[in-house]
Every structure is written in C-alpha cells, then in structure tokens.
C-alpha cells in the first residue's frame with residue numbers, strides 16, 4: 001500500500017483535509033484521527049462498542065480532562081466511575097473551567113438584572129423635566145391633633161376600625177414638648193415595600209409616583225408591612241364590614257383604591273381615583289378636610305403645585321423654616337416633607353389632645369372578629 | 384453482627400403493625416383532624432382569628448408563630464439533609480445508620496414548612512396564580528421569592544436523592560417487602576436495573592456535594608435569614624450575623640430531632656445493633672458543637688447590642704434581655720452544652736436517654752428563640768414614635784393548633800413510611816467496593832471536618 005496510509009481508507013486525501021480542522025480545534029490531531037479511524041471500524045463492526053470506548057479513554061482524559069462518553073457504564077473496574085471520589089475523574093483544569101463558567105454566569109445574570117430592573121434614579125438621572133411625584137407638605141406648626149383627617153380618610157375609603165391609613169401621632173420629647181404628626185404612607189421613591197413584594201402587587205405608579213397595592217393579586221404575605229420602616233400598612237384581617245362605595249379601579253383597570261378585600265394588604269393610597277379624574281386631580285381627601293391648613297397635597301416636583309407654593313410662601317413669611325423627612329437614613333427617599341421640629345430620637349408617644357380611642361377606633365383586628373366563637377371557647381367564656 | 388441479621392432487624396419495621404402502632408396512628412390522625420378544623424376556621428373568618436395584628440399604630444405583630452415555625456421546620460429540613468449528605472461526602476460512618484431517617488425527616492419538615500407559608504398568607508387561594516406569573520421579574524428583588532425558589536429546588540433535590548438510594552434497597556429486598564405495596568414498589572423501581580447502581584452512586588455523590596455547598600451558603604445561612612437580615616426597619620433583625628446564627632439553629636434542631644426519632648425507633652424495635660450507641664454519641668457531640676456556635680453568636684449580638692449601640696439596636700437588645708422567655712431559651716441550651724460537653728470529655732457518663740433528652744431540650748429551646756426573634760423584632764421597630772402603643776402578641780388557639788398539626792403530620796409520615804420502606808439503608812454503600820476504595824474512604828474519615836470518630840467495626 002505504497003503512498004496510501006490507513007487514513008486514506010477513510011477517504012483518499014482525508015488526512016490532508018482533516019488535519020488543519022483538528023489542529024484548529026486546539027486539541028491533539030493524532031488522537032482525533034485515531035478516534036475517527038476507530039469510529040469507522042466500529043461502524044463496520046470490526047470492533048465492539050466496549051473496545052471502542054475503552055481504547056482512547058485515557059487519552060481522552062489527558063486531553064479533555066473528562067470523558068463523558070458512555071464508556072464509563074460498560075462496567076470496567078478500572079473506569080474512573082468506580083472511584084469513591086468522582087472529582088478525580090475530572091482534571092483540576094476542567095473542574096476550574098466549570099466553576100469559572102458558573103461564576104461568570106452568575107455575574108452576568110446579576111449584571112443583566114441590574115441593567116434591566118435595578119437602576120435607581122441616582123445612577124440614571126432622568127433626562128428632561130422631572131417626573132410627576134405626588135407628595136405632601138405637612139405643616140406641624142398648624143396641626144393641632146383634631147383627628148379630622150383620620151375620620152375623613154376612614155369615611156372616604158371605608159377602611160375597617162383598626163386601620164389608620166392616616167394616623168396622627170402625638171409625641172413628647174425629652175424636653176417635655178408635645179407635638180402632633182399626621183403620618184400617611186410616604187410614597188417613597190425607593191420603597192422597600194415595592195422591592196420585597198413577592199408577586200409585584202405593590203408597585204410605584206409611573207404616572208404620578210403613587211405607591212399602590214394591586215388588591216387583585218396580593219397574596220397577603222405581609223412582607224411589605226414588615227419591610228416598611230414607617231408602619232403604615234394595615235392588613236384586612238377579616239371580612240370587611242363596609243362595602244366598597246367608591247370607584248375603586250385606577251385608569252388602567254387595576255383595583256388599587258378603597259379598602260382592600262379580606263386577606264389583602266392596604267395602606268394610604270393618596271386617593272388614586274381622584275388623581276385619575278380631571279376635576280379632582282391633585283387633591284386628597286385628608287388634605288381637603290384639614291381645618292387647620294396643615295396638609296398640602298400635590299406634585300412635589302412642580303414649583304407651582306400647592307405644597308411647593310405653600311412652602312415658598314411660608315419661607316418668605318418667616319424668613320427661615322425648618323423642614324425634615326421621616327427616617328431618611330433608611331434610604332427610602334420619602335415624598336412627604338414636614339415643616340417644624342424633627343421629633344428627637346427619644347421622643348415617645350403620648351395621649352393627644354383628642355384621644356384616638358374616643359373616635360371609636362379599636363386597637364387590633366382581633367377585636368372585630370365576626371362569627372361564632374368555636375364551641376370549646378364559648379364553653380370557657382370566650383376568647 | 385452479620386449482614387443478614389442486620390437486614391432482618393431493619394425489616395422489622397415492615398412487619399404486621401402492633402396495637403401500639405395503631406394507637407400512635409390514631410393520635411396522629413386526630414391531631415391532623417384537629418388542625419384541619421382550626422385551619423378551616425381561619426379560612427372562614429380570616430386571619431383575625433390569629434393573635435396577629437398590624438405593627439405600629441396597631442400595636443401588634445404581623446408575623447408570628449407561623450413564620451417562626453416556618454423557619455424552624457426549614458432549619459430541621461436543612462440540617463437533616465446536611466447530616467445525610469455528609470455521610471456520603473465525608474463518609475461520616477457514625478451518622479450512617481441515621482442517614483435515611485434524616486432524609487425522610489427533611490422531606491417531612493420541608494412539607495410542613497411549605498404548609499406554614501400557606502397558613503401564613505392571607506390569600507392562599509392566590510399563591511399559584513400570583514407567584515408564577517410574577518416570578519421572572521420578582522426573583523430579582525424579593526427575598527421571599529428567593530426562599531420559595533430555593534425551597535422548591537431543595538424539595539426536588541432531596542426527593543431525587545431519597546428516591547435514588549431507595550430504589551437499590553427495594554430491588555435488593557424485593558421478596559421480603561410487604562406484598563400489599565407491590566404496585567408502589569413497581570412504580571418506584573420503574574426502569575431500574577442493578578447496573579445503574581454505579582451511575583446512581585455517582586449522581587448521589589454530586590447531589591450530596593450540591594446540598595453541602597448550597598445548604599450553608601444559600602439556604603439556612605442565606606435566603607432564610609435574609610428574609611429578616613436585609614430589613615433595616617427592624618433593628619433586631621438587621622445585620623450580617625443572622626446567616627451564621629440561623630445555620631447554627633438549623634443544625635442544632637436537626638441533630639436534636641434526628642436523635643429523638645432514632646431513639647424512638649431503637650426503643651420500638653430493640654435496634655441496639657442497627658442504631659448503635661456510637662451513633663447517639665456522635666450525634667450528641669455534634670449537637671454540643673452547634674449549641675456552642677448558637678450561644679457564641681447570641682453573645683456576639685448581646686455584646687454589640689449593649690456596649691455602644693445605636694438607639695434602635697440598644698432598645699431591641701434591652702427588650703430581648705428583659706424578656707423572660709428569651710432566657711427560657713438560652714439557659715437550657717447552655718445546660719445542654721454543659722452536659723453534652725461533659726459527656727464528650729468523660730466517656731463513662733454517656734447515656735442514650737440523657738443525650739436524647741438534651742437533644743429534645745435544645746430543639747424546643749431554639750424553637751422558642753426563633754419565634755421570639757420574629758416577634759421581638761417586630762415589637763421593637765426602628766421607628767420609635769410608636770413605642771408604647773399598647774399591644775401584645777400571643778398565639779391564638781388556631782395558631783397553636785398548627786403546631787399540633789405539624790407534629791402530627793410528621794408522626795403520621797414516619798408511621799406510614801416505616802411500613803412501606805426500610806427506614807435504615809440496607810444495602811451498604813460500599814458493598815462490593817475494592818480494598819483500595821475502602822482505604823480511600825478511611826483516609827477521608829480521619830480527616831472529616833467534624834473530627835467525629837468512626838463507628839466501631
């Protein structure tokens with residue numbers, strides 16, 4: 001067979017064609033050729049499958065660091081599978097490569113997730129005019145703790161007795177100064193409640209920056225409630241006593257306004273049903289109800305909005321005013337601005353001018369459970 | 384003891400049930416029924432039937448014993464599978480007799496944990512319809528979704544792991560197994576061929592590796608504590624220590640639970656040979672180690688919480704230290720550590736009963752600590768203007784019934800499984816391995832991370 005080698009038995013000239021291809025792969029071309037040759041013999045039935053897999057097993061291991069061909073199941077005692085430590089069947093290089101690929105994959109997905117979902121406005125300053133962000137300027141110097149706003153909110157939204165979407169906190173600091181602070185949801189720009197919600201029921205509305213709950217999909221896990229630093233969330237612990245009496249869906253048809261159904265989380269909404277109507281846009285029921293001009297609701301990014309004008313006017317009248325936002329140190333970027341003294345870290349709640357109990361508000365959802373007590377509790381005089 | 388006697392002893396569980404067996408089954412069944420009644424009550428009247436409430440102006444806590452139990456059961460599950468995986472990976476021979484019990488415990492405990500999530504949420508009817516469509520984007524943010532994901536993954540991994548190892552046993556024992564369950568065995572053995580054992584062994588090894596890597600880094604040292612540790616709103620929760628702290632609790636409670644289960648089986652079937660003293664001794668020593676970790680990490684938190692802490696941490700630490708129930712959790716763990724430590728040093732005072740009692744005390748103590756952790760964290764929020772709003776939390780009868788239900792479920796689970804499959808692995812993993820492999824295995828034994836002694840031959 002002069003001039004002919006065994007490669008030519010595959011196809012004359014095969015070696016010349018195959019070699020550059022095999023070399024380009026970066027692996028041993030001789031092994032490649034031998035394996036190809038044996039594959040041919042296997043097809044012709046000259047060697048058994050078992051022999052075929054065994055023949056180059058060691059060479060495969062040396063070259064690729066692993067041999068994933070079915071060889072290993074053919075039951076040879078020396079095959080690497082029998083070794084108790086299977087890592088040894090894989091070269092360190094291959095294992096490291098695998099690990100490297102895994103780590104790179106992790107980095108890539110996290111980078112991608114950040115690009116796609118995570119960029120906060122600090123990193124990407126919005127181009128053009130500032131987005132609409134509804135918020136409030138609360139003048140603590142005007143508030144006298146009459147609780148009219150609380151009653152108005154409850155009346156409007158039909159929330160149950162134990163909830164205080166608007167809650168006027170009366171507190172005393174270490175110098176004995178008593179003050180009242182109306183607390184709504186802060187409709188944070190970096191809201192932890194939105195971040196933690198497992199189903200995306202809690203969301204920030206692009207249109208006007210309201211933080212809302214989609215009552216149709218909330219599963220009632222109460223994670224938003226524990227993650228919010230302000231304690232503004234109120235769960236619907238039992239079947240609500242009141243029926244929905246306002247148009248509760250927003251402009252996109254999402255059920256976000258009014259009191260939530262049983263087993264779902266609610267909180268101060270900044271009246272989305274009003275923001276969606278031309279005539280009532282830019283007003284909130286609590287702010288309208290306040291007899292002392294303490295609550296000013298509107299777009300915090302618009303210098304002509306009612307809260308911004310009020311702020312400007314007060315600054316001009318007094319020459320200097322002190323303002324603060326609540327718990328800014330948590331990085332939530334709240335959108336309610338208070339005029340007055342920041343409560344000191346050691347300030348503690350006291351009974352206000354109008355005690356909240358007098359309003360017929362109850363302390364906890366437990367108090368309003370409806371339905372029969374189970375027989376064994378009634379037998380012992382109830383819960 | 385030769386293989387055959389051992390196998391015969393192991394198969395005792397599969398025999399005809401005794402009257403005592405039925406009594407336990409009835410008890411478990413009654414507990415489950417009671418729980419179902421309580422649950423239906425909750426479904427009918429809403430979460431108001433729990434002792435939970437809104438924090439802040441409501442003065443209550445929105446997360447209570449349901450979430451506390453959830454973490455605890457997940458901890459047992461994770462600890463259990465770590466025990467079992469370490470047998471395969473590090474050839475911890477001393478734990479080998481309890482490996483399958485630990486796997487079964489993992490399955491049971493994970494089921495209970497999943498049930499607690501369903502119990503906890505206000506709208507269980509929406510779990511599937513809400514979570515699945517939102518999953519692809521919420522997975523990037525919500526620690527709760529991380530939890531659900533990893534627990535599901537874990538359930539699949541543990542199930543596969545158990546199934547793979549059980550098939551070999553069932554095939555090996557075929558004729559000796561109760562004929563009534565033949566269809567089940569046929570199902571489990573679908574496509575089985577003895578030649579797969581080698582490959583299966585390899586798969587199980589990789590699964591064990593995955594479990595050992597994932598459990599501490601991702602699970603009980605990861606997503607479960609992150610549920611709390613990532614929230615600055617509650618100073619009692621926030622911070623990097625919760626990862627190791629949770630892991631120490633997981634392992635403590637899993638070791639305690641396995642001790643108890645092994646003890647019950649040993650008593651019931653006279654398994655002095657199948658579950659030798661050495662297994663209990665090793666479990667006890669490991670328990671002491673993790674109890675020590677637990678206490679050490681508690682100490683870290685107390686010291687940083689009282690020396691020069693920021694206000695929120697100061698108040699939450701003070702509240703914790705003034706809570707008698709906190710000490711009712713910490714002191715018993717300390718005593719358990721003292722006793723097990725002494726037993727480890729002075730071998731002659733070893734007693735199985737005392738070891739098991741110590742284990743049970745430790746498990747209950749960390750349960751109390753975990754529930755307190757959840758509740759106290761919420762009672763002491765960073766926002767101090769609510770402090771002093773009247774309110775308290777005590778689990779209602781519905782919530783307490785869930786605890787009864789959970790234990791009953793695990794009891795019934797073990798009663799049923801014990802009649803269906805061998806509760807201890809029959810086919811020795813190394814059977815048929817060459818001498819060289821045995822040497823390898825022994826070499827690795829001497830270098831096990833826990834330094835546990837190999838069971839006497």
Ligand code: SF4
Nearest residue numbers: 185186187188193228
């Ligand atoms: S105040 Fe609380 S509920 Fe409102 S947006 Fe901020 S974090 Fe969310």
Ligand code: SF4
Nearest residue numbers: 197218219221222224
């Ligand atoms: S309670 Fe509802 S809105 Fe809040 S985090 Fe859970 S699913 Fe989201």
